[in-house]
Amino acid sequence: MKTVMFGGSISSRTSLLFVLLVCTAYFRFSSAFIDGLVPNGNFELAPKMSDMKGTVVVGRYAIPKWEISGFVEYIKSGQKQGDMILVVPEGAYAVRLGNEASIKQRLPVTRGMYYSITFSAARTCAQEEKLNVSVAPEWGVLPMQTMYSSNGWDSYAWAFQAKSNVAEIVIHNPGVEEDPACGPLIDSVAIRALYPPRPSGMNLIRNGDFEEGPYIFPNTSWGVLIPPNIEDDHSPLPGWMVESLKAVKYIDLAHFSVPEGKRAVELVAGKESAIAQVVRTVAGTDYVLSFAIGDASNYCEGSMIVEAFAGRDTVKVPYESRGKGGYKRAILRFKAASERTRLMFFSTFYTMRNDSSLCGPVVDDVKVLVAHRA
Structure with missing residues (x-):
């Protein structure tokens, strides 16, 4: 049997070292990249019966892959609380965060990268439920007074920039109620790495097709x-x-009508629901802002108007929705007044479906191009 000796020339040893460094960097990045449910993100792995007192979870690490604190309940779909039936959106189980309760998980990430957390939540019995989502040192408080879906569950996204190679994700209910169990239900926690988009081709808009998102x-x-x-x-x-x-x-093409590609944005709260972007322009130059508006094929019917702004210029684009999909295209010609021009879109009216849930026009395929002279 031949014995292989790691000797050889300096160049061969350098090449071997380079390969090892590349492989190490690759596997380190691969372990940090996460796109989907976090471990036991749907809470289907249950606590042991010895770690439960009724529905209350006892023990800091009782829920597999999670660390908990405060009044945390493990809820089975269909469980009753008084006259209320608790429904779980996916699978059979979820958790409920009562007074000052939180769930926490540490995940490998890549320092400096941006990530988005997505989770589903539903109100139960508290009057002003809200959630504090954090990855230290960043945090945000998401109010839950407005429910946007008809079944009582909404999915929320929240973004952060990783300050180290480990992110400690915390979802916390800061409320204190007379009934310590009152608080939101949480299910399906996921994470996705975000890649800052750049203008593509002659289009000055970044992520104008909304394909990059949570x-x-x-x-x-x-x-x-x-x-x-x-x-x-x-x-x-x-x-x-x-x-x-x-x-x-x-919204996505799998569940809604989308004018272009696989993703789009629905403006669901009238003038209180606006998106904006600042683009680099040349003062005195003429530009054309083009975009598509339509409906999401979600039974959102009625007369809609999307207002688009580019600096000091504006256009109102009407759309008559039958709630079954479809779209139209619109343009706004404008002259840049400075090196940066702010673009904004919002819906003029509030729109509701028959079940009283909020909905609105869809915006997609946004472009800003230099206007060509005739």
Whole structure:
């Protein structure tokens, strides 16, 4: 048998070292990249019976893969609380965060990269339920007074920039109620790495097709709410800011009608639901802003108007929705007044479905091009 000796020339040893470094970097990055449910993100792995007192979870590490604190319950779908039936959106189980309760998990990430957390939540019995989502040193408080879906569950996205190679994700209920069990249900926690988009080709808009965004659960049909930038320092929708008091909804082709590609944005709260982006322009130059508006094929019917702004210029685009899909294209010609031009879109009216859930027009395929002279 021949014995292989690691000797050889300096160049061969250098090449071997280079290969090892590349492989180490590759596997380190691979272990940090996460796109989908976090470990036991759907809470289907249950605590041991010895770690339960009724529905209350006892023990800091009783829920597999999670660390808990405060009044945490393990809820089975269909469980009753008084006259209320607790429903779980995916699978059979979820957790409920009572007074000052939290769930926590540490995940490998890549330092400096941006990530978006997506989770589903539902109100139960507290009057002003809200959730504090954090990855130290960043945090955001997401109010849950407005429910956007008809079944009581909404999915939320929240973004952060990794400050180290480990992110400690915490979802915390800061409320204190007379009934310590009162608090939101949590299910299906996922994470996705975000890649800051750049203008493509001659289009000055970044992520104008909305293809880059938070994780959308494949088995849910209500999209993902992207909170206002006052509640999130980093947008889960790269390139865009939610400059409003209410969230916008991120939707996908698998469950909705989308004008272009696989993703789009639904403006679900009238003038309180706006998206904006600042683009680099040349003062005195003429540009054309083009975009598509339509309906998401979610039975959102009625007269809609999308207002688009480019600096000082604006256009109102009407769309008559039958709630069964479809779209139209619109343009706004404008002359740049400075080196940066702010673009914004919002819906003029509030729109509701027959079940009283909020909905609105869809915006997609946004482009800003230099206007060619005739």
